[in-house]
Amino acid sequence: MSAVLKIHPVAPDSADTHDGRDPLAAPPAGLARHDFDALLAARGLNLPPQSISTLQVNITRLCNQVCRHCHVDASPTRTEALSREGVERCIALLAAYPEIRTLDITGGAPELHPDFAWMVQEARALGRQVLVRHNLTVTFDPHPQTGASMAHLPDFFARHGCEVVCSLPYYQAYFTDSQRGRGVFDKSIEGLKRLNALGYGQPDSDRVLNLVYNPAGPYLPAAQATLQTDFKRELQARFGIVFNSLYTITNMPIHRFALHLHKSGQFEAYMDKLLTAFNPQAAEGVMCRNLISVGYDGSLYDCDFNQQIELPAEMAGSARPSIFDFNFAALMQRRIRFGAHCLGCTAGAGSSCGGVTA
Amino acid sequence: MSNYFDSDDLARFGEIGQHGQKLADDFFKYYGAVTGSDGALTKREKALIALAVAHSEKFAYCIDAYTTACLESGSNPEQMMEAVHVAAVMKAGITLVHSVQMHKHLDKLVS
Numbered sequence: 001m002s003a004v005l006k007i008h009p010v011a012p013d014s015a016d017t018h019d020g021r022d023p024l025a026a027p028p029a030g031l032a033r034h035d036f037d038a039l040l041a042a043r044g045l046n047l048p049p050q051s052i053s054t055l056q057v058n059i060t061r062l063c064n065q066v067c068r069h070c071h072v073d074a075s076p077t078r079t080e081a082l083s084r085e086g087v088e089r090c091i092a093l094l095a096a097y098p099e100i101r102t103l104d105i106t107g108g109a110p111e112l113h114p115d116f117a118w119m120v121q122e123a124r125a126l127g128r129q130v131l132v133r134h135n136l137t138v139t140f141d142p143h144p145q146t147g148a149s150m151a152h153l154p155d156f157f158a159r160h161g162c163e164v165v166c167s168l169p170y171y172q173a174y175f176t177d178s179q180r181g182r183g184v185f186d187k188s189i190e191g192l193k194r195l196n197a198l199g200y201g202q203p204d205s206d207r208v209l210n211l212v213y214n215p216a217g218p219y220l221p222a223a224q225a226t227l228q229t230d231f232k233r234e235l236q237a238r239f240g241i242v243f244n245s246l247y248t249i250t251n252m253p254i255h256r257f258a259l260h261l262h263k264s265g266q267f268e269a270y271m272d273k274l275l276t277a278f279n280p281q282a283a284e285g286v287m288c289r290n291l292i293s294v295g296y297d298g299s300l301y302d303c304d305f306n307q308q309i310e311l312p313a314e315m316a317g318s319a320r321p322s323i324f325d326f327n328f329a330a331l332m333q334r335r336i337r338f339g340a341h342c343l344g345c346t347a348g349a350g351s352s353c354g355g356v357t358a
Numbered sequence: 359m360s361n362y363f364d365s366d367d368l369a370r371f372g373e374i375g376q377h378g379q380k381l382a383d384d385f386f387k388y389y390g391a392v393t394g395s396d397g398a399l400t401k402r403e404k405a406l407i408a409l410a411v412a413h414s415e416k417f418a419y420c421i422d423a424y425t426t427a428c429l430e431s432g433s434n435p436e437q438m439m440e441a442v443h444v445a446a447v448m449k450a451g452i453t454l455v456h457s458v459q460m461h462k463h464l465d466k467l468v469s
Contacts, residue, residue: 172434172436174435175434215430216429217429219430221430222431223431223432226402226431
């Protein structure tokens with residue numbers, strides 16, 4: 001039974017760093033002092049699962065952008081995508097387990113998956129909260145592989161009550177374009193204006209628009225509340241844009257960002273920075289304690305980062321847990337798998353797909 | 359070839375305690391109390407002041423450290439550059455205001 005859909009590839013993008021090999025597929029070992037399990041033990045911390053309230057599905061690694069810090073190595077040339085069978089199985093899991101209250105659809109640009117719309121509609125029909133991790137520019141670029149217009153997306157989100165979570169590294173072009181590509185900032189602002197026009201982020205609306213900040217380099221995010229105040233003030237003053245909340249996310253030392261750190265000789269210093277900033281309170285709130293991540297082949301992981309470094313979830317009775325042998329009770333008893341990269345989620349105020357954890 | 363300044367030495371700041379640990383401990387306690395949290399000034403404002411001082415003192419370690427600290431406290435490059443201009447204009451003003459002394463001495467010599 002295959003859960004993988006192969007999307008027809010296009011000619012390689014010259015800016016794409018992915019060459020079919022995965023130079024950092026293994027978890028970033030760091031040095032002995034970066035051993036996360038040893039750190040937890042030394043601090044007397046035990047972090048078992050608390051719930052599975054979110055199913056986070058990475059349905060495709062295809063993206064219209066090639067961002068410098070993408071932990072998925074997503075790009076217009078990636079072909080991995082969850083099969084229709086896999087998408088249907090995810091919906092069946094939502095139907096079977098009301099404890100899973102949220103479907104969090106990510107990628108790549110998840111909207112480029114051929115079954116994205118169906119998945120959203122079915123999950124909403126089941127009454128689930130649906131989060132779409134939306135890069136804002138996908139609305140304006142033609143589908144990288146079919147050439148189809150994606151201009152319908154804001155209306156689609158509004159019609160189906162999706163909560164939209166958008167990447168916007170800064171309220172100025174400098175940081176945003178350096179990280180996500182030239183011209184991305186201007187398109188992102190236009191995308192936000194369209195969402196605002198549909199009621200997203202407006203104070204009297206239930207259409208939720210959240211933004212995601214991540215640093216442009218190997219440093220920690222500023223305080224989330226402070227940055228949110230800055231973003232709200234500046235986006236309103238400069239562009240008339242409003243939004244609900246800002247999530248700050250720390251750059252994870254894996255894949256494309258790790259490659260950048262290694263090439264620039266900053267990997268060890270960044271890992272030490274994360275280690276020095278380890279916060280036990282942030283560790284208590286790590287997102288892996290409350291979600292299960294699903295890969296493009298249906299495999300299960302403790303989080304999207306573990307997924308990208310091929311560190312599968314442990315589930316009693318299964319050599320390689322997937323959506324097809326999903327066992328809620330067994331997953332609740334699992335040992336969450338940690339690695340040196342987890343220091344990224346526990347530094348400072350913590351980091352997760354929903355922002356700070358402390 | 360040896361260098362007088364090596365960026366990796368910034369991480370060895372703690373070694374100033376050699377041959378004088380008590381005074382170093384007092385200094386780091388004071389340093390943390392002044393810069394480590396919001397007070398009458400925010401951490402962001404303090405980092406911008408420190409960045410400006412690092413420039414006026416022409417000290418590379420602190421320029422590196424407080425460039426990062428400014429970003430981590432939410433400043434943007436325009437704000438950071440403006441802080442450097444404050445340091446620069448202070449230096450310029452301090453230099454220029456000394457010309458009063460020059461003029462006084464000129465008057466004494468010439469008139």
